[in-house]
Amino acid sequence: xxxxxxxxxxxxxxxxxxxxxxxxxxxxxxxxxxxxxxxxxxxxxxxxxxxxxxxxxxxxxxxxxxxxxxxxxxxxxxxxxxxxxxxxxxxxxxxxxxxxxxxxxxxxxxxxxxxxxxxxxxxxxxxxxxxxxxxxxxxxxxxxxxxxxxxxxxxxxxxxxxxxxxxxxxxxxxxxxxxxxxxxxxxxxxx
Ligand code: ADP
Ligand code: ZN
Numbered sequence: 001x002x003x004x005x006x007x008x009x010x011x012x013x014x015x016x017x018x019x020x021x022x023x024x025x026x027x028x029x030x031x032x033x034x035x036x037x038x039x040x041x042x043x044x045x046x047x048x049x050x051x052x053x054x055x056x057x058x059x060x061x062x063x064x065x066x067x068x069x070x071x072x073x074x075x076x077x078x079x080x081x082x083x084x085x086x087x088x089x090x091x092x093x094x095x096x097x098x099x100x101x102x103x104x105x106x107x108x109x110x111x112x113x114x115x116x117x118x119x120x121x122x123x124x125x126x127x128x129x130x131x132x133x134x135x136x137x138x139x140x141x142x143x144x145x146x147x148x149x150x151x152x153x154x155x156x157x158x159x160x161x162x163x164x165x166x167x168x169x170x171x172x173x174x175x176x177x178x179x180x181x182x183x184x185x186x187x188x189x190x191x
Pocket of ligand 1: 020021022023024025026027028029061062063064146147148149150151180
């Protein structure tokens, strides 16, 4: 079946990625897109990784306190098990905390005709690409890069500066542990 034929049937899925530093508005943007779909009475399912229980167990939550109900999953493959065949739009927050399988899972869902929207950090606290976001960016149809405001100088900020002395790549925290900084004010850890 050609792509064009699938599109005429209204069955073309795709992947949207919203990425940037912490505090750049990724979750706000994800929630905005999902709310609009809900208002239009589309069937929406929202997932987030189980390890991120910062504010709310079963909601995706922005730093500005916007929230939407979500389902917790331990692995990317679990999303496939939980997706209802009738679901039209799938939102995934904190994409960087998923395993590499997330790429194949998003591809499969888009191939099935679903609109998949993934938000996540594009860089870790050292400024290195944060898997699996780079791979998702490569295969996605639409990319939005969000920027925060550098808390030191006010320039557009695309780096996440870690304030505490910890070298774990995954360390869940908010403004108690991180701040948004531009490339000039960002100081990567020395170790
Ligand atoms: P992300 O998901 O990218 O971490 P959120 O969508 O959760 O971002 O939060 C964005 C909100 O964070 C902004 O609307 C603002 O209220 C708040 N915020 C806190 N610090 C900053 C900053 N340095 N620059 C911009 N917004 C900030
Ligand atoms: Zn700066």
